[in-house]
Amino acid sequence: MPLRIDVITIFPDYFAPLQLSLMGKAQQSGLVTIAIHDLREFTSDRHRSVDDTPYGGGAGMVMTPEPWGQAIDAVVTDQSTLIVPTPAGKLFSQPVAAELAHSTHLIFACGRYEGIDQRVVEYYRPRIDVRELSIGDYVLAGGDVATLAMIEASVRLVPGVLGNPESLVEESHQLPGVEYPSYTKPPTWRGLDVPEVLLSGHHDQIARWRAEQSTIRTTHNRPDLLPGS
């Protein structure tokens, strides 16, 4: 059963990249089907409006609930998971990507402006799995880029999508922390040599050096990932 993904957005062109590379191949192979829907197709006024002023005042505009209700109703089943990107969401992570990769149907509601009327989440929460997710502690202009990131992180974990599942095995066995540095040919580039140990063929020494490099990088770049931190 392929993973089905429906993306609802006012900027369908943002999702053209999903036809390329790994995501494109995943669709061609039938492991995943991705459909992009223009929210404005679900409006009923002449101006195809999707936003209005916020109750309670405040800057900006809020996306009105009805177009979202029409659009989600058009694709939802009782197997659906509704993903709502929002700065206020739980943090998206590799474990969450793995969960999404094993879902049957994902609906991404990509909002803009100051957000989507909260009643959309409230309406679907009793009916299906609804997850408000953020991809990190920085502020984007909408949910589209976040959705692209979450789709790519999740779809690459769908069994059969990655040509070389070995890389997933390596990832999953990765020590807590960041990856060791990688090198390829040429052995010397602009006077810079590849670390000797990597050319030695001594796999135990290479494994030890890579673990050391991972710890050095993690300590410097991501001390929050160190054990006991």
Ligand SMILES: N#Cc1c(N)n[nH]c1-c1ccc2c(Cl)cn(Cc3cccnc3)c2c1
């Ligand atoms: N996921 C994620 C995520 C992230 N990590 N940063 N920003 C977002 C994100 C996601 C969804 C929306 C929607 Cl809808 C509107 N905006 C703009 C905005 C900006 C500041 C405050 N309120 C809304 C979104 C920003």
